[in-house]
Amino acid sequence: MTQNETPSQQPEHPEQPQTTGEAAAATTGADPLESQLRAEIEALRSEIEQLRMDALRERADLDNQRKRMARELEQARRFANERLLGDLLPVLDSLDAGLAAAGAEGGPLKEGLELTYRQLMKVAGDHGLSVVDPVGQPFDPERHQAISQADPGEAAPGSVLQVFQKGYMLHDRLLRPALVVVARHD
Known part of the structure; x- marks a missing residue:
């Protein structure tokens, strides 16, 4: 570069980088x-x-x-035992009826029935069976089946007065509803 030349007037050399316009023209392909x-x-x-x-x-x-x-x-x-436990419900009903028939009398036959009933209920309870015996409770159509109505007497209207047949639950599922007499609403 000579003294009279300014940096912008420098001659182009092939080793110098190209300007952006020149780079764009070179890469258009x-x-x-x-x-x-x-x-x-x-x-x-x-x-x-x-x-x-x-x-x-x-x-x-x-x-x-x-x-x-x-x-x-x-x-x-x-609920694998549901069918078996359902089939045992008539046996439990028969034991209940036998105990009711024995009444207040003591004796070896009644004691044997009570022992058998308790053992059977313990085994069934260990497998999730529970009794629905709602005497004195309000009628619940989800767990009880009303077979008749009666005068309430001392009981609250809509409550269960008598249970004809106990109901049973298997865990949280109703296996059989309780057959009940319900206090009439006046």
Whole structure:
């Protein structure tokens, strides 16, 4: 560079970088290829994101199915004895009737019946069976079946006066409703 030349008047040399306009002119042939590559990259990114979302959805579905199967298995375990216990209810009714017929009399026969009844109820209770004996309680159509109505006397209207047949629950499910007489509403 001479003293009279200013930096802007310097001659161009091939080793100097090109200006932005020159770079754009040199890459105009590569521009469609670059935009095509960018579009492909973006399409692949969206496909990866879609696959990731699908995998998360599938994992959630599998987790929900596993939980549902565990609940159904637990319900099956809890109520597996439902049929057997239902078949034993007439036996319990017969023991109740035998104890009622024995009355207040003591004796080895009544004691044997009571012992048998208690043992049977303990075994049934260990498997989730409970008695619905609602004398004096308000009538509950979910657990009781009214077979008649009677004058309330001292009892509150709508309460259970007498139980003809005990009801039974298996865990939280009604196995058989109690057959009851309900106090009439005046």
